[in-house]
Amino acid sequence: MSEIALINFDKCEVVDPSETGHGFKMKEAIANWMTQDILWLFAVPVDGQPAPPPPTAHRSLFGEVTYPRVPVGHWAGDRVLIVDEYAGTASENLPADLLAKFPDADPEDSVLEYAQEHLKHIGLADYKPTEKLDTNDALFPTERVWIARNLTKRWYARADVLVKAKNRRGPAVVGGVGLSDLIWAEIGGSMACGDSYGDRFDIQTLASIESAEDNPGKEWTDKSKEAKQTLISFDMNDDVTELRGE
Numbered sequence: 001m002s003e004i005a006l007i008n009f010d011k012c013e014v015v016d017p018s019e020t021g022h023g024f025k026m027k028e029a030i031a032n033w034m035t036q037d038i039l040w041l042f043a044v045p046v047d048g049q050p051a052p053p054p055p056t057a058h059r060s061l062f063g064e065v066t067y068p069r070v071p072v073g074h075w076a077g078d079r080v081l082i083v084d085e086y087a088g089t090a091s092e093n094l095p096a097d098l099l100a101k102f103p104d105a106d107p108e109d110s111v112l113e114y115a116q117e118h119l120k121h122i123g124l125a126d127y128k129p130t131e132k133l134d135t136n137d138a139l140f141p142t143e144r145v146w147i148a149r150n151l152t153k154r155w156y157a158r159a160d161v162l163v164k165a166k167n168r169r170g171p172a173v174v175g176g177v178g179l180s181d182l183i184w185a186e187i188g189g190s191m192a193c194g195d196s197y198g199d200r201f202d203i204q205t206l207a208s209i210e211s212a213e214d215n216p217g218k219e220w221t222d223k224s225k226e227a228k229q230t231l232i233s234f235d236m237n238d239d240v241t242e243l244r245g246e
Contacts, residue, residue, distance in 0.1 A: 003084055005082070009095055010079050015038075015121075017032075020123055054069040054125065072139075076204075079199065080198070080199070082187050085112050094114070129172050141170060148183055151199070162231060175246060192233050
């Protein structure tokens with residue numbers, strides 16, 4: 001069992017880095033690019049296109065257990081949190097509606113132990129975007145402006161503010177930190193920044209905040225500049241660039 005876990009409150013799911021090949025500790029997960037690999041849990045294809053089917057299952061570091069991968073966008077819009085072994089009890093970290101689904105579980109267990117024991121273990125979503133900068137990807141085109149959205153607090157951050165053009169491939173990056181690193185830091189994956197624990201996130205195009213179907217009448221706030229500072233703090237305090245060897 002790893003010393004951290006990614007938890008989805010709404011689907012009662014958990015991602016254990018040791019089961020996805022990313023290691024056991026926070027720094028191992030960062031060094032092994034898990035902050036980038038979670039992107040496809042939240043990314044939504046453009047123009048209402050269906051998500052591609054999930055690829056083959058993950059296998060644990062020891063090779064004896066497989067965990068099913070999930071489709072692209074599987075966690076888009078869900079309440080999410082990253083916890084570690086020091087995070088406290090389940091009752092302190094998990095919402096009442098999730099705890100109520102497991103009446104025989106002890107809410108005073110550590111949240112990490114509780115999640116590992118009672119929630120459904122899954123692998124990550126996966127997608128291979130077009131790598132060439134001058135070639136468009138059908139589902140996640142680089143020509144669009146991609147954003148990470150906090151649907152709970154109604155703010156968004158633009159990839160074209162956070163990431164240099166040469167490093168952007170749709171919502172993904174080929175160098176540096178980007179949208180999924182921001183989500184990671186915001187939901188508990190950083191020592192020094194982030195205040196969106198248990199919030200709902202997704203990754204869509206800028207056009208999505210103008211959708212009439214998306215809570216009409218409620219304003220969105222562009223927090224791209226603040227998000228860039230969050231990523232700078234994440235990089236500096238959690239040694240992201242150093243751990244990845246960039």
